[in-house]
Amino acid sequence: MDPDDLEELAVKLQGRTVGGWGLVQLAAGTGFAAYVMWAGILMPGFRRVPLKLQVPYVPSSAKQVENVMSLLKGRSGKMVDLGSGDGRIVLEAYKRGFRPAVGYELNPWLLRLSNYRAWRAGCYGKVFYHRQDLWKVNVSDCNNVSVFLAPSVLPLLETKLLAELPDEARVVAGRFPFPTWMPTTNVGEGINRSWAYDIKTVRQTKNKFEGSPE
Numbered sequence: 001m002d003p004d005d006l007e008e009l010a011v012k013l014q015g016r017t018v019g020g021w022g023l024v025q026l027a028a029g030t031g032f033a034a035y036v037m038w039a040g041i042l043m044p045g046f047r048r049v050p051l052k053l054q055v056p057y058v059p060s061s062a063k064q065v066e067n068v069m070s071l072l073k074g075r076s077g078k079m080v081d082l083g084s085g086d087g088r089i090v091l092e093a094y095k096r097g098f099r100p101a102v103g104y105e106l107n108p109w110l111l112r113l114s115n116y117r118a119w120r121a122g123c124y125g126k127v128f129y130h131r132q133d134l135w136k137v138n139v140s141d142c143n144n145v146s147v148f149l150a151p152s153v154l155p156l157l158e159t160k161l162l163a164e165l166p167d168e169a170r171v172v173a174g175r176f177p178f179p180t181w182m183p184t185t186n187v188g189e190g191i192n193r194s195w196a197y198d199i200k201t202v203r204q205t206k207n208k209f210e211g212s213p214e
């Protein structure tokens with residue numbers, strides 16, 4: 001597939017929740033060919049990921065990207081997006097001075113799209129998109145993390161991040177907050193809302209309630 005076709009499809013899919021009825025409506029709206037293409041884009045890469053941990057691709061809105069960046073403002077160094085989709089958060093983080101800016105994504109089509117967009121922005125080879133399962137990435141060296149995943153996987157992600165991240169780390173969650181963590185701050189409304197968590201605070205507030213059920 002030509003990158004331009006991919007780009008055009010991405011524009012059509014912009015901001016839509018894909019899956020179930022969304023997918024059916026999309027197929028009706030953009031034609032069967034687009035549906036087949038989309039199914040081909042959605043599926044690959046995830047064979048080894050347990051079904052309950054599979055999270056579909058829904059790109060952040062422009063406002064959401066802006067909100068995530070505002071919660072990382074003043075920080076620098078390494079930035080990581082877990083499940084980087086079409087790479088928009090990583091690319092924006094790079095433009096705002098994070099080095100290195102890294103995304104982890106399993107879907108090869110989205111990785112292609114990410115690299116294409118990086119190339120178009122003149123950042124090819126400067127931002128990094130890795131084809132790697134986020135559950136298998138050791139994030140102990142990442143102090144600036146962004147995630148936009150489904151609520152169903154966030155409890156498990158809480159456990160993973162708390163086990164690995166240093167106290168100085170800040171995690172920004174887009175659209176869905178972590179279920180048991182105390183956020184430091186949040187910004188935005190509705191689907192564009194984002195929450196910032198300072199791991200040190202999360203650990204302190206968790207310890208206070210140690211022994212009590214979550």
Ligand SMILES: C[S@@+](CC[C@H](N)C(=O)[O-])C[C@H]1O[C@@H](n2cnc3c(N)ncnc32)[C@H](O)[C@@H]1O
Pocket residue numbers: 049053054055056057058059060081082083084085086087088089104105106107110132133134135147148149150174
């Ligand atoms: C809701 S989208 C968010 C995309 C992007 N971060 C953004 O904000 O625009 C979640 C992304 O995570 C990816 N993903 C889900 N599970 C993953 C896993 N185990 N390893 C790597 N990527 C994963 C999906 O392919 C999807 O692109």
Ligand SMILES: *[C@@H]1O[C@H](CO)[C@@H](O)[C@H](O)[C@H]1NC(C)=O
Pocket residue numbers: 061062063064189190191192
């Ligand atoms: C979210 O942001 C998009 C633009 O990126 C805007 O069109 C939409 O109205 C916003 N939604 C809310 C609930 O603020």
Ligand SMILES: *[C@@H]1O[C@H](CO)[C@@H](O)[C@H](O)[C@H]1NC(C)=O
Pocket residue numbers: 074075076077078079141142143144
């Ligand atoms: C994340 O941001 C902090 C604050 O600016 C910075 O000190 C740190 O170097 C960054 N993390 C990494 C791993 O580079």
Ligand SMILES: *[C@@H]1O[C@H](CO)[C@@H](O)[C@H](O)[C@H]1NC(C)=O
Pocket residue numbers: 138139140164
């Ligand atoms: C992650 O890497 C750090 C530093 O190399 C190491 O101490 C830690 O045990 C690793 N954690 C996991 C879960 O592999």
